[in-house]
Structures are given as C-alpha cells and as structure tokens.
Amino acid sequence: QVQLQESGPGLVKPSETLSLTCTVSGGSISSYYWSWIRQPPGKGLEWIGYIYYSGSTNYNPSLKSRVTISVDTSKNQFSLKLSSVTAADTAVYYCARFANYYDSSGYSPYWYFDLWGRGTLVTVSS
Amino acid sequence: QSALTQPASVSGSPGQSITISCTGTSSDVGGYNYVSWYQQHPGKAPKLMIYEVSNRPSGVPDRFSGSKSGNTASLTISGLQAEDEADYYCSSYTSSSTQVFGGGTKLTVL
Numbered sequence: 125q126v127q128l129q130e131s132g133p134g135l136v137k138p139s140e141t142l143s144l145t146c147t148v149s150g151g152s153i154s155s156y157y158w159s160w161i162r163q164p165p166g167k168g169l170e171w172i173g174y175i176y177y178s179g180s181t182n183y184n185p186s187l188k189s190r191v192t193i194s195v196d197t198s199k200n201q202f203s204l205k206l207s208s209v210t211a212a213d214t215a216v217y218y219c220a221r222f223a224n225y226y227d228s229s230g231y232s233p234y235w236y237f238d239l240w241g242r243g244t245l246v247t248v249s250s
Numbered sequence: 251q252s253a254l255t256q257p258a259s260v261s262g263s264p265g266q267s268i269t270i271s272c273t274g275t276s277s278d279v280g281g282y283n284y285v286s287w288y289q290q291h292p293g294k295a296p297k298l299m300i301y302e303v304s305n306r307p308s309g310v311p312d313r314f315s316g317s318k319s320g321n322t323a324s325l326t327i328s329g330l331q332a333e334d335e336a337d338y339y340c341s342s343y344t345s346s347s348t349q350v351f352g353g354g355t356k357l358t359v360l
Contacts, residue, residue: 159349168253168354169288169296169339182347185251218295235343236286236301243295 126151128219128241136213136248142206146219146241153177153200155231157222160193160204162215163243170215174222175202209248216243254279254340254352261358267328270355272340273321278350280321284343287316287325290354291336299338300325327357335359 132144146158160172173183175193183191187206195202206213223238224231255273262268272279272287279285285303288296298307300316303323313329323342327334340352 161351169341169351171341171349171351174349184348185346223301234301235282235284235349236298236341237288237296238298238301238307240295240297 126221126239128221128239130217130219130241130244132244132246134245134247136209136246137250138210138248139208142204142209142213142246142248144204144217144219144244144246145201146203148200148202148221153195153197153202155226156224157233158195158202159220159222159237161218161220161237162213163218164212164215172204172206172217211248214246214248216245218243251278251344251346251348251350254342254350256338256340256352256355258353259356259358261360262327262330263360264330264332266330267326268330268357269327270325270338270340270357272323272325272342272352274323274342274350275321277345278342279318279323279340281345282343283318285316285318285323286341287314288339288341289334289336290339296339330359332359 129147136142154177159174175181190207192205219241220237221239223234283303287300290296303318304316315326338355
C-alpha cells in the first residue's frame with residue numbers, strides 16, 4: 125500500500141532554513157495533490173501548503189512569505205522549505221495526500237487528507 | 251485565515267453519545283461541503299474519520315457521524331468506547347483554495 129515518509133534534520137538553528145522531504149512509496153506521486161501540515165508540541169494542527177504533481181502550489185497566507193514546496197516526480201518525492209525559522213516553528217511536521225477522483229476533466233482533488241506520514245519532529249534551537 | 255472554533259474538551263461515559271462542534275464562516279465551513287474530521291491518538295498521525303461533512307471512510311465504525319448546519323459542522327460519536335478517547339480535529343476547504351483546521355477537541359471517556 126502507499127506510504128509516506130518524512131525525512132530531514134531534527135534540529136535547525138534560528139534564522140536558518142528548515143528543509144524536509146516526503147518520499148512516496150508503493151504508489152505514484154502523479155495525479156495527486158500533496159500537503160505539509162505541522163503540529164507544535166501540545167498544540168493543534170496547522171496546514172502549511174500543498175503542491176500538485178505538476179508543480180502548482182498554494183500556501184497558508186500566514187506562512188506564505190517563508191514557505192516553498194517543490195516536487196521531484198523522478199524521485200517520487202516532494203519537499204518543504206521554511207526560511208527564517210524561530211522557536212515558534214518547532215513542531216512535528218507531517219506530509220499528507222489529498223484524495224482524488226478522475227472524470228472527463230482529468231484528476232481533481234477531494235479536499236480531505238486520506239493518507240498521512242508518521243511525522244517528524246523538528247526543533248529550532250541554537 | 252483563522253482557525254475553525256472547536257471546544258477544547260468534551261467528555262462522556264462509555265455507551266453515551268457526544269457531539270463536537272466546529273464553527274467557521276461562510277468562506278469555509280458554511281460555503282462548501284468539504285468538512286472533514288480527524289482522530290489523533292497521542293504520538294500518532296491523524297486518521298481520517300469523516301469526509302465531505304458526513305461520509306465515513308471504509309473501516310470507520312458507523313458510531314461516527316457528521317453533519318453541518320450553516321457555518322457549524324458537528325461530529326457525533328454514539329456508543330462511546332474507551333478507544334475513542336483521543337483528540338479530534340475538523341478541517342475545511344476555504345474560498346482561497348486553502349485548508350484550515352480547528353483548534354482540536356480532547357475527548358475523555360470517563
């Protein structure tokens with residue numbers, strides 16, 4: 125079955141750039157929308173943004189100035205970069221997939237997350 | 251975008267029913283039938299429980315149901331069981347083609 129696995133440094137210094145990768149295994153990255161979501165310790169979920177396999181993106185307005193999500197279809201991976209991090213960016217970062225459907229217009233997303241990675245904790249500290 | 255509003259906590263005894271509300275605006279919850287609910291146990295990734303307001307994925311017990319009225323969506327769990335104790339989050343599509351989550355509700359089974 126399709127699985128998602130987040131990877132990247134667990135510790136990032138303040139003012140630096142957080143970089144994470146999500147690897148899709150057991151299936152293709154094509155035809156789906158993919159997202160990053162984070163959860164600070166003891167707090168709720170926050171949607172960061174999404175990318176379509178073709179490369180189109182949309183971001184949370186509150187993070188838009190610092191976020192870049194990219195995709196590498198040849199590696200079946202998509203990535204997150206968050207710049208100028210502070211302690212407030214300390215969180216468990218999840219990658220997730222939007223469900224989709226196919227019709228005469230092609231593939232379109234259902235706007236819910238049907239598959240999640242296990243998450244990876246990123247701590248921002250000097 | 252502002253987070254959707256959920257109660258911080260709810261509780262119920264085994265066998266009882268509880269309802270968790272999720273209030274947004276006409277730009278998210280009220281404007282689209284794209285509300286979903288997720289269950290999260292400690293240290294685990296969220297799990298989809300309800301999609302598109304009231305649909306249950308395969309494998310989710312029919313004790314879980316969802317509904318919506320105006321700008322407020324609701325998750326109802328009937329016949330509470332000990333394993334239902336978890337955090338629950340609602341999520342909605344928005345008019346900006348983004349997603350927004352609720353603040354989360356901690357369900358305690360007494």
